[in-house]
Amino acid sequence: MLTDSLPNENATRKFKEFEYFGSKSDFSYYLLPFRFHNINEQREILVNEIGDFLIVPTGTAELIIERKINPIAYPELYGDLIANFFISEQPIPSLIDVLATRYRTKKSFLDYFTSLHIFVISLRCEHTCHYCQVSRVTSDKSRYDMSKEHIDAGIEMMMQSPNPHVTMEFQGGEALLAFDNIIYAVEKAKEAAIMRKKTVSYVICTNLAPLTEEMLIYFKENNILISTSLDGPDFIHNKNRHKPHSNSYQYAVNGIIKCREELGAENVSALLTTTNLSLQYPEEIVDEYVRLGFKNMFLRPISPYGFATRNEGKNKYVTQEFLEFYKKALKKIIQYNLDGHFIREDYASIILKKMLTPFPVGYVDLQSPAGLINSVIVFNYDGEIYATDESRMLAEMKDFTFKLGTLGINTYEEVFYGKKSLELSEAFLNESLPGCSDCAFQSYCGADPVFNYTTQGDIYGHRPTSSFCQRNMEIMRHLIELMDSDKKIEKIFRTWITGKN
Incomplete structure (x- = not known):
């Protein structure tokens, strides 16, 4: 009990006087x-x-x-x-x-303001993933593609960012179902970048099922990066990422192989989403990534947004269950490294970079001030503008709390410096949030008003009952304990952030 540790019954939590923290004659x-x-x-x-x-x-x-x-x-x-x-x-x-x-x-990630601009190029999709966070529509409804007018307005707003290097990321639905629009957007962005003297990186998030040779050629010509999903072995992937009357796992693997051959392995990445089924097979999932030749993997929990919350039997689990899964998978990854096979876990690598180097990281979930608006903005298929990708997922459930404006209607200043952005700014600095301000891991963590609002009902959140807080604190504590207990593990961790074996 707390009272057992108090020195006397008159003990108090009142702040000490300022002089207490200074040097005294015998100090x-x-x-x-x-x-x-x-x-x-x-x-x-x-x-x-x-x-x-x-x-x-x-x-x-x-x-x-x-x-x-x-x-x-x-x-x-x-x-x-x-x-x-x-x-x-x-x-x-x-x-x-x-x-x-x-x-x-x-804090230098703030120097140039927003970098990542997500274009939800289409809401159409031919998969029926049970953890999908948006209200996907069937592939024959082209009215759910982003219009050229909204693409033009999104590019114009992206080019107004003070950041000299911006990233244009295409999401869906399934982005490749609107490949013509992707071509239109890339060509428009290339022209605008020359005029504005900016560098643009391009990323397509895709399940790879609609991939064609024509697409591969265009990707290579324009240095487009590919981000796909791989949830593990076929029996997990096919359950999680269902494609009617098809083998979604085989589509993903074949697409990964083709993209690597054409674009280079370093330009193809895969993301894992952890479902209830996944929790039972941490080692098998790691083995699958190694078998397919990946040098990294990202162990991430399912997000509590949008339509993913409707299938609780497959998608809902307590934080402790995910942490047990994470630790088992991480142990397997570390063992591969001890055996001479390099593969890193990306979430740990992000945290370790914050712990072991003087440099910032670009991962928006672990930034303070938060990554929303400062690092990322989302242009939805219908032209609506949101603070983060998770924000637009809430909007699909008719919750427009984080809507910042509309393309073609609101100006750059109204979106990025308007009333809604100012309201969010009051809650996206963990240095000033109760429970974060005195946390030992504050420097390594971030603030997430969208997550707080979704899970706890307000943008400030309540740290003692926050799953975001519980998950990150335990992962950080665990990484530190591993480094402290075994110098070989610390050496492995350092290779993850330097890239040098």
Whole structure:
């Protein structure tokens, strides 16, 4: 019980006076901002304001705060605390400018504003995936394709981004069912990029079933990247990603092989969505990715958006079940690496880059300020503009909370700096959110107002009951514990973020 740990019945959680945190006559240092968290019963982690961390014996944070660490009794620890900006011998550290520079570097993903522009080029699809998050329509309803007028307006808005390098990502439905529109959009974007002096990257998200030789040639000519879905062996993939009267697994595998041959393996990626069926086969799913020659895989939970929530028997599970699946799959991936076969887990790699390097990451779910608007914007097939891909999934359920405007009607300024964007900005900074502001993993995590709203009813969220929080905190704790327990694993993790075996 909490009361067991209190020193006396008059103990209080009231904030200490400012002078408490400064140096006193019998103390040798000042406290700098840091947070801490128990990794297990024996070890805890200290994390400073820029994400540098130290793994130390449990109780060390208390000794630091009580000014019981000194250079004579704890020479190595004392030196580490000074060097890593946990404590200072002066009120303002002599290397404060270095600390400021590193903080700016961590937040440099904000320098150029929105990069990723998602064009939902069509809502048509010939698959009937039970976890589909949007209200897909059958392939003969061409009125659900994005109009050329909306494509033009989307490109014009994309070109107004201050970012010199933008990404144009085509999604669906099944994007390849509107291949003519993709060609139109790419050619228009190429012309606009020359005029605006921008670089444009192109990505198509597809199940690969409609793939043709003509498409492959066009992909290669225009350096288009392919992102597909692979949920594991055929008995899982075919159940999860059903295609009536067809073998969706075989379509995916054949498409992956063809795209690799034409575009290069590095330009073809696959995503896994974890369903209830998937939870039972973590090792088999990893084996399948290795068998097909992938050097990376992304273990991601199912998203609680749109129509995916209607089939709870196949799609709903508690966070702990996913974490058990994740840890088993990660263990299998690590074992492959220990045996000399390189394959990385992408979600862990994103977190590890935030932990082990001074650089930011482009993954919008783990950014603060949040990735919505700052890093990504979505142009729906009907011309409506949303803060994130998840936002437009909510809109398919007639919830337009995160709608920012309409192509051809609202200006760039109205969309990106309007009332709705300003409202969201109040909740997309984890440094100022209750429960996040004092969390040891704050530097490695992000804020997600859309997830908070969907699962908890408001954009701010409630951390103690948030599955986003529970999942990320445990994955981060687990990664740190693995590194601390085995230097071979730490070395493997470092290869994941450097790409060097």
